Amino acid sequence: MNVTIKTPAEQDKMRVAGRLAADVLDMIGEHVKAGVTTDQLNEICHEFITEKQEAIPAPLNYRGFPKSICTSVNHVVCHGIPGERTLKAGDAVNIDITVIKDGFHGDTSRMFFVGKPGIQAERLSEVARESMWLGIEQIAPGKHLGDVGEVIQKNVERNRFSVVREYCGHGIGRVFHEDPQVLHYGKAGTGFELRAGMTLTVEPMVNAGKRDVRLLPDGWTVVTKDHKLSAQWEHTILITDTGFEVLTLGANDR
Ligand code: MF3
Numbered sequence: 001m002n003v004t005i006k007t008p009a010e011q012d013k014m015r016v017a018g019r020l021a022a023d024v025l026d027m028i029g030e031h032v033k034a035g036v037t038t039d040q041l042n043e044i045c046h047e048f049i050t051e052k053q054e055a056i057p058a059p060l061n062y063r064g065f066p067k068s069i070c071t072s073v074n075h076v077v078c079h080g081i082p083g084e085r086t087l088k089a090g091d092a093v094n095i096d097i098t099v100i101k102d103g104f105h106g107d108t109s110r111m112f113f114v115g116k117p118g119i120q121a122e123r124l125s126e127v128a129r130e131s132m133w134l135g136i137e138q139i140a141p142g143k144h145l146g147d148v149g150e151v152i153q154k155n156v157e158r159n160r161f162s163v164v165r166e167y168c169g170h171g172i173g174r175v176f177h178e179d180p181q182v183l184h185y186g187k188a189g190t191g192f193e194l195r196a197g198m199t200l201t202v203e204p205m206v207n208a209g210k211r212d213v214r215l216l217p218d219g220w221t222v223v224t225k226d227h228k229l230s231a232q233w234e235h236t237i238l239i240t241d242t243g244f245e246v247l248t249l250g251a252n253d254r
């Protein structure tokens, strides 16, 4: 495994990239409303990232991904491609932003609702968010990735939802997706041991129904096999000497 430890100077660059990614999500919230297409959201974010932030939208052309952000609506689990789809009242959409600034990546996603969310969509989103935070709170030098995965899985399953297995969090830095893989399930005390200076993401995908997913023929869009709702939240984390620092806090988190 090729895990990188960031120097203090590199950690500062990760802080900047993380802040920029969070700023994009803070900016886009008010644009998520009935009648907007996911392509329009992509355009607004692309413009903001390239012109205002003078940063690079990491998804664009990443392994052939055609857009600058991911928009995953309702039963789309992740990697939804912005397009002509018009959002309507009751839709739940995950917007996933990754920017590159000064060579380093910041990666974060949140759920947004169009109008008033359905009761199940709201509960699913809350459980996904709470599970992400429980996982993050496990992070410290000497802890294992299984500690993170176990608390996430337990919280999700206690609420009778399911954890997607095929996609996971990841190390991040100069490279978008680097080692280690951060599974959102597992057994405490097992797996990779964390060290100060590592940066990684925690980004559980939580399904209302069964955990099984299917990849659409476009090669990117991941949907639930049973077409029930899915929700996801993501933060980029720095492991500090004493615990963790969240690099992608939004205005409402700080
Ligand atoms: N941002 C996603 C993640 O959290 C990855 C998106 S890859 C893309 O890891 F190509 F679909 F953009």
Ligand code: CO
Pocket: 107, 169, 170, 201, 203, 234
């Ligand atoms: Co990520």
Ligand code: CO
Pocket: 096, 097, 098, 107, 108, 109, 234
């Ligand atoms: Co992401």
